[in-house]
Amino acid sequence: MAENLGDRCRPTDDRRDDLRWREDVQDAARRWAVDPRLIRPCVPQIRAIEKSQRNQMLYVLATEWRAMGVAEQRALELALRWNDELALAMSPREVKGIVKSAFKGDKRYGCDTHLAPYCIGKERCPYFAAHVGTKEPLRGRATMDEFRDLGWRRGYVTRLEADVYEGIISLERIRHVGEGGRVITSMRQLGRLIDASPASASVALRVLKELSLIEFQPGRPRATGLPPKGCTVVRTIPIPAPPRVDPSIVRRLRRRIRDDNRLRRESARAVAVSVEPSVPGFS
Ligand SMILES: [Zn+2]
Numbered sequence: 001m002a003e004n005l006g007d008r009c010r011p012t013d014d015r016r017d018d019l020r021w022r023e024d025v026q027d028a029a030r031r032w033a034v035d036p037r038l039i040r041p042c043v044p045q046i047r048a049i050e051k052s053q054r055n056q057m058l059y060v061l062a063t064e065w066r067a068m069g070v071a072e073q074r075a076l077e078l079a080l081r082w083n084d085e086l087a088l089a090m091s092p093r094e095v096k097g098i099v100k101s102a103f104k105g106d107k108r109y110g111c112d113t114h115l116a117p118y119c120i121g122k123e124r125c126p127y128f129a130a131h132v133g134t135k136e137p138l139r140g141r142a143t144m145d146e147f148r149d150l151g152w153r154r155g156y157v158t159r160l161e162a163d164v165y166e167g168i169i170s171l172e173r174i175r176h177v178g179e180g181g182r183v184i185t186s187m188r189q190l191g192r193l194i195d196a197s198p199a200s201a202s203v204a205l206r207v208l209k210e211l212s213l214i215e216f217q218p219g220r221p222r223a224t225g226l227p228p229k230g231c232t233v234v235r236t237i238p239i240p241a242p243p244r245v246d247p248s249i250v251r252r253l254r255r256r257i258r259d260d261n262r263l264r265r266e267s268a269r270a271v272a273v274s275v276e277p278s279v280p281g282f283s
Helices: 002-009 013-032 051-068 072-084 092-102 126-132 144-149 159-175 187-194 198-210 247-274
Strands: 183-185 214-217 231-235
Touching: 051 072, 051 092, 051 159, 072 092, 144 159, 159 183, 159 187, 159 198, 159 231, 183 187, 187 198, 198 214, 198 247
Parallel strands: none
Antiparallel strands: 183 231, 214 231
């Protein structure tokens, strides 16, 4: 009786593999200080690379760090550490060059090319299910041109809010989720993308949500002292037309959101005084 139970409780090979993948993703999330949901399971498996592969695979890894919102300077530190663990390490100069060029464009690799030997397969990949398999891209119907043509810039949204909206579109592209796909990001990353502070990005997102342009679930900021979590943003597709209300109503709404945000930040700071933040990353 007892040995039968033991047999049944033993995980199958697939299950055991899934557990190992998940642990590696969690471990990488800690080391890289990013939300684990942004990590494709194949990516932490890029290690102990042989000499002929190391340059190419570090490039792939660095493009992934960029897509996760890791800053370039930090990516360089991670790359140097990764390089140190190779049996045959590259020169720091070579590592620097690779990271630099990976951060230049928005190039990213699918799981069917360089990552194929490390990939778990899309049937079992939680990243694929969450980010890629969700929505069919609707090409050309949800662009910035469409947004402008609908008249959103005529008194409804500010320059900054339009920039944030455009930032979401670029994240959709960088993450390959398709138009209106689910984007997980941090205020910090979004802010950096459009050259605004995390606090202004946060206000802009809340305004866009009130105007039904996006769905938005806040994450957990660093200041709370708990592990940080990215926020989730999904654009409404097709893009809705502006509401038929006087723009002054939108201005009042914006003021209210700004005040709310200030209060929220102040109380988060009050909490952070008692709990030291430990993980750098999302805010
Ligand atoms: Zn993969």
